[in-house]
Amino acid sequence: MSAIADTSLDPSASQAKVAQGSPSPGAKTVPGANLDPIFKAALYGCGALVLILLCSIVVLLFYGGWPALAHFGPSFYWSAAWNPVTEKFGAAVMIYGTLFTGFLALLIALPMSFxxxxxxxEIAPQSVRRPIGIAIQLLAAVPSIIFGMWGSLIVAPILASTIYPPIISVLSHVPVLGYLFKGPxxxxxxxxxxxxxxxxIIPFITAMFVEILESVPAMLKESAYGVGATTYEVFRNVSVPYGRTALVGAVMLGFGRALGETMAVTFVIGNANRISASLFSSGATIASTIANEFPDAPAGSLRSQSLLELGFVLFVISFIVLAISRMLVRTNAK
Structure with a gap:
């Protein structure tokens, strides 16, 4: 008993117990404290999963398309041949169609989004702003295949019968630029x-434009109004310059979205493997070619390997566009 009493009354012994991690009599145990390392490990695992998936996709595309690139050489990227019968494949038509349709989409969407x-x-009252904002979000949620069906069954016939013929008859004879408006x-x-x-891409770009323009400090805009600037002058000289870099980043993100679109383009582009400067000629994109031909390509054939190489090219193009957009947005944030 005396030994136990001496130990319990000895200050050095109690300090040793505290040093070993024993909880003090008045300390409270935090619930879930022992789960914190597991939680951190799970978060690291989620982050690593994203990198693993991305790397696996890149490796799959590169490894699967390498035999086609080794067979045709670098000329695969600028060759316009695509003939499954003779097994002559090139990516030039698809790269041209992807970039051309993407730039056309930007030329149309950019002024409308602005x-x-x-x-x-700047103009709409709150009672009108909210319904239009909801409509834009709903438009962004429409599946791409619905756009493709609508474009093929409604938009394309209307354009062919009403819009395109007068444009061709008037503008096809214009010097220098007339070749853009010749075709079927x-x-x-x-x-x-x-x-x-x-x-x-209009809903996507518009939503980002609205967020960027709403982030402009009210003091800057009120100062411009105070010296007599009009609404348009405030928008042009204050709002747009303030978020210029982020606006460009939003445009690049929209361009990246247009580059990778598949089903909607497949329905309305005509799917012809040729290069033409005419706006009305049929063509093909990388995504539409993969969607049309990959189900019929035998596994391990030169055709399937060429399609995988096309997928790798599209990945590289999209990565470059998105990297530039993120760089611009980050520069604006600084």
Missing amino acids: GIAFFLT TNGAGMLTAGIILALM
């Missing part, structure tokens, strides 16, 4: 694909 964003942030009027072609893509 106009909608300007209306929502069946409705399926590059311009139709660009219009459908523009309608698909």
